[in-house]
Amino acid sequence: MIEVKNLSKDYKLKHKEPGLKGAVKGLFKPGFETVHAVKDLSFEIGEGEIVGFIGPNGAGKSTTIKMMSGILTPDKGSVLINGEDITKHRKTVVRNIGVVFGQRTQLNWDLRLGESFELLKHIYQIKQDEYDKTLDELDAILGIKELLNKPVRQMSLGQRVKGDLVASMLHSPKVLFLDEPTIGLDVSSKYALRKFIKEINALRKTTVILTTHDLGDIQELCERIIIINHGEMMEDGNLSEIVDRIAPYKTLVVEFYDEEAPEIEKCEMTEHTGNIAKYKFMKNETTAAEIIAHLSKVKTIKDVSIEETGIDDIIRVAYTLM
Template sequence: MIDVENLCKDYVLKSKEPGLKGAMKGLVKPNHKIIHAVKDLSFHIDTGEIVGFIGPNGAGKSTTIKMMSGILTPTQGQVLIDGRNISKHRKEVVKDIGVVFGQRSQLNWDLRLGESFELLKHIYQINQKEYDKTLDELDQILGIKELLDKPVRQMSLGQRVKGDLVASMIHSPKVLFLDEPTIGLDVSAKYALRKFIKEINKVRHTTVILTTHDLGDIQELCERLIVINSGVLMEDGNLSEIVDRIAPYKTLVVEYYDEVAPEHTRCKLIAQDGNVAKYRFMKNDVTAAEIIADLSKEKKIKDVSIEETGIDDIIKIVYGA
């Protein structure tokens, strides 16, 4: 569905020295600096995938999303949506994509929510039967019809996000770009957003590209992860495979009846606090059950638990790399 080939985006930044002298010098001999926001990105996304597209602030995520949705033109490279170049065939391609920017609403501030949807119906030239069917389906997921008569300016942040989600799907696009849609949302609004993404992906096989700093969204929704940093592709693959490769270990927490923790030849004792000891072991070399069985022969065990490496720790490692 989406092919990104050698995508680059450069910005020219004009800088000047401070003061009047610097301003005059800048007029005569301006100093330009090229900022490489995105550097030679290439990846492929299949129909029906939900892909987490993440990176630290300033990594180039939003710039890439804007190029993929046709808002920005690449300096080099190309983006193909369903085999069509978004830069060359923008009017045709945008009928097949929907976009939600968490910090910018596409709803008309001065209209009722229902009027904003009607306006989009005419823009996308959707017939009334198809429009009503789509609105009914989206209402079952988000409960949007109860808000149709409410002016957009009087809606809460969570209600506006619901409205933006419906607006992005009213023309039944094949691809949905979500750029940090959960900014400022409470728990119930985040739950509604995640439910919406799952449902449209399941029912309509919509391809979803999600950029977010909420790692709960990643764990809940995405099997595949694309990580960029400073405009460069850092990771691209199955989320669980990335976790296993970066952190191929688990931590076994054992509580003994006394404060003498035995060693084990197939794992490492990494910490001890009183009668609680932590052992780190490689997941592919030995199982937790085997270690527990061996340790129980050495000491009487009161309690055990296993700590998985958190997704937040994994992402920090990737960002740092």
């Protein structure tokens, strides 16, 4: 579905030396500083996958998304969507993709939402019956129709992002690129957006590439993640496999009736405050049930819970390894 081969992009920035002297010098002999934003990235994404594209600020995620969606031209390498090169067949490829940037909008500030949609209908030459059907379908997931008469300028962030999502799906693209779609959204809007992504993926087999700093989005939506840093590929694989490899442990949180907490074999007590103790254990060495059984022999347990190693731990570990 999507083949990214040896993709690279540099940004050239004018480098100005400080002070008046530097400014004058820069006029005659401007220096340039090169930022290697994306370096030799290659990966493939199959139809119907939802892939989380993650990495710290400045890693090159947005730059990659922009090249994959035809907004930026790569310096080197290629992006094929359904076998077609995005730079060579831009017009046809763009019909197959939708893009949403959480921080920017493709809607027209001066129009009502419905008018913005109508405009897209004409641009993409979507037939009326198809347009109506798609809008009904998207409305059932996101509840967009009540917003159609609202001027885009007056919409809240959450409403605007919903509008952008619908706008990006009106022409029924096979691939949807989402760059930080949940940024700044409240919990219920975030929930609506995740539901939307899941449902269009299930209903239409839409392939989704999602960048986000919200690890909940990743956990909820993505079986596969790609981690990049400094423009380079760090990890590409199944989320739970990467989690198991990078952080092969869990923590059992035990509440006792008093403040005494016993040490137990095959696990490490990592915290002990008041009646509560935390036991960290390797998933391949023992199980929570085994630890509970050992503890119950020596003390009465009031309550237990398990802290799964969160994806946030993975990111922390992965980022610091870089």
